[in-house]
Amino acid sequence: MRDLARRLGPLMLLRLGELRVVVASSADAAREVMRTHDLAFATRPLSPTAMALLGDGSLGLVFAPYGDGWRQLRRLCTAELLSARRVRSFRVVREDEVRRLLRSVAAKASPVRQQKQQALVDRSSSRRLSHLLLAPTVRVPLQGE
Numbered sequence: 001m002r003d004l005a006r007r008l009g010p011l012m013l014l015r016l017g018e019l020r021v022v023v024a025s026s027a028d029a030a031r032e033v034m035r036t037h038d039l040a041f042a043t044r045p046l047s048p049t050a051m052a053l054l055g056d057g058s059l060g061l062v063f064a065p066y067g068d069g070w071r072q073l074r075r076l077c078t079a080e081l082l083s084a085r086r087v088r089s090f091r092v093v094r095e096d097e098v099r100r101l102l103r104s105v106a107a108k109a110s111p112v113r114q115q116k117q118q119a120l121v122d123r124s125s126s127r128r129l130s131h132l133l134l135a136p137t138v139r140v141p142l143q144g145e
Helices: 002-008 027-037 048-054 068-081 084-089 091-108 111-134
Strands: 011-016 019-024
Touching (some): 019 027, 084 091
């Protein structure tokens, strides 16, 4: 990217397959883009993978189009899910997930299975996030389980 920026300048439009990506490779270019075109970049594109993960057709906070509804969701999340009191209330859940993760890593630690360690960490993170957002723990199976 650095070499492209030197050759083409601090603002580039790249095509990555079907996806067009705007790259602002300097702080000044990023500031200018966000000052003049912030609404154009405020909504995240919904990929087929994201649609499959969401399943029920709802867009949630991450993929909801920018607007009044998104601002209300953000305000609700900030006040209800991300407040210091709420984060403290999930301490037991976080500690339980870390214990579970460490037991899994210890039980499966062998030179042959090292590549699965990242999957264990990913699964643990998914459980914590799902518990925060959905309350019940969602089981995310590893391939072959």
